[in-house]
Amino acid sequence: MKKIYFGLVLFSFLACEQEQAPQEVISFEELAGQTGNEPAPASSNNPNPILKIQKLNDFVNSQLYLFDTISNLKSHPVDRFGYSSFSKLNFSLKSMVNSEDKESASLYYYSFSDSIKTQNAFYNWLDCFGENCESVLLEKDMDKIQSGAAFALVYDTTIVAAEYNCNDKVFSKKSFQDSLLSKFGKSYKYRFEVNCSGKLEWK
Numbered sequence: 001m002k003k004i005y006f007g008l009v010l011f012s013f014l015a016c017e018q019e020q021a022p023q024e025v026i027s028f029e030e031l032a033g034q035t036g037n038e039p040a041p042a043s044s045n046n047p048n049p050i051l052k053i054q055k056l057n058d059f060v061n062s063q064l065y066l067f068d069t070i071s072n073l074k075s076h077p078v079d080r081f082g083y084s085s086f087s088k089l090n091f092s093l094k095s096m097v098n099s100e101d102k103e104s105a106s107l108y109y110y111s112f113s114d115s116i117k118t119q120n121a122f123y124n125w126l127d128c129f130g131e132n133c134e135s136v137l138l139e140k141d142m143d144k145i146q147s148g149a150a151f152a153l154v155y156d157t158t159i160v161a162a163e164y165n166c167n168d169k170v171f172s173k174k175s176f177q178d179s180l181l182s183k184f185g186k187s188y189k190y191r192f193e194v195n196c197s198g199k200l201e202w203k
Contacts, residue, residue: 056109059183067091076108081121083110104171108161115156122154142200154190166196
């Protein structure tokens with residue numbers, strides 16, 4: 001009888017312990033992991049992560065005395081690859097507010113979970129670059145490529161790219177690039193520029 005009573009007490013105790021034990025909560029991201037699917041394209045419904053990206057936020061704040069900024073919904077080739085976060089902005093000089101062509105530069109920022117994903121996105125971009133999907137060789141200059149004026153910095157887990165309007169006579173591309181370098185740093189892995197004549201140069 002004592003054994004039966006002891007067994008019932010022990011069973012009740014274990015049952016209570018199981019009820020009181022906190023249940024582990026696993027998020028969908030932890031359960032699913034990296035799916036490899038394309039991220040959703042930029043849209044007005046996607047929150048702009050600019051406030052979470054300190055270097056980008058610092059850069060934008062440093063340019064506000066010169067530029068007005070608005071969200072940029074234009075697609076970019078890097079959109080097709082597995083980035084973790086992104087931000088796209090158009091910059092227009094305050095002096096061009098009444099101009100028909102207000103856009104001075106478009107900025108594209110992508111962060112990746114690791115350097116392998118960054119390299120994959122960058123190499124795939126180079127494989128199909130510009131208007132005619134031309135292949136660009138790493139660190140090999142090209143005399144002519146069908147592309148608008150552009151500038152890119154590739155870091156360990158970040159790609160920063162800018163596009164310019166070649167008809168803009170006021171906007172200083174060099175000043176814009178220097179400001180990007182001062183905020184994001186010169187410890188980039190790759191850097192290239194496409195000028196208005198279509199020449200692509202690695203820096």
